[in-house]
Amino acid sequence: MTTYTLCIFTGNTIGLLNRITIIFTRRRINIESLTVSETERKGVSRFTIVIKHDSREDVEKLVRQIRKIVEVMAVFGYLNDEIVFNEIALFKISTPLDAKTLDIETINKQYKAWVVYWGLDYVVIEKTGTEKEIFDFFEYLRQHEILEFVRSGRVAVGKTEKGLVEYLPEAEWEYYL
Incomplete structure (x- = not known):
């Protein structure tokens, strides 16, 4: 089985965790680790979810399904060598x-x-x-x-040069000081 780390950026909304985890339940994919925290952007939360699964295609379908949730701003899937x-x-x-x-x-x-x-x-x-x-x-x-x-659950950041700023334009968000 391959380990995947999904990083999901969302608005901070009541009930969103349930709506995200139900997608995993419906697809019969077990969550190995789950961490939720605020990001450097005020009002933006980051879900870091670790799963182990055989099919990359199934994981890609899962990511597409998560992206359909209105409060989800961005979803990224990583293999272990692509993150810290x-x-x-x-x-x-x-x-x-x-x-x-x-x-x-x-x-x-x-x-x-x-x-x-x-x-x-x-x-x-x-x-x-x-x-x-x-x-x-x-x-x-x-x-x-x-x-x-x-x-705890895993916390992770991608090894790419891009960060949240690249995906959510700066003018729209306040930063923590």
Whole structure:
């Protein structure tokens, strides 16, 4: 199966997420990851959706269907080598007095992860990277008691020189300061 990342730019409208995801449901395509956030343009949201699918033709049909939604301004489909992408994960690790000591130097230097909260009985470690890098770090942490683990969806930008400005004329939108 091939991994596709769809970037959908929309107006910020109630119920739009449901209308977009129903298209995937109807086509029986599972969403692996979904992230929604504001863009550099006020009132414009970006959906980053990751899917795995066998047929490029089916994905192209999906993109055409999404483009028909009135609030959708632009849709782009990418393969992994066409984008820069990352995820973020948080790990809550138990640190009672009798537990194995965390090797913070290895965590920082080898895995490029950081302690973002140090409590009395646990620490919270943040790791950014690809899905593989995050799960490699997860495997390393198995030697400790993992109390909680949470991972975001993918965030991505295209490797093309063009950005949102090229597709939505500047005069129409306010920027965040």
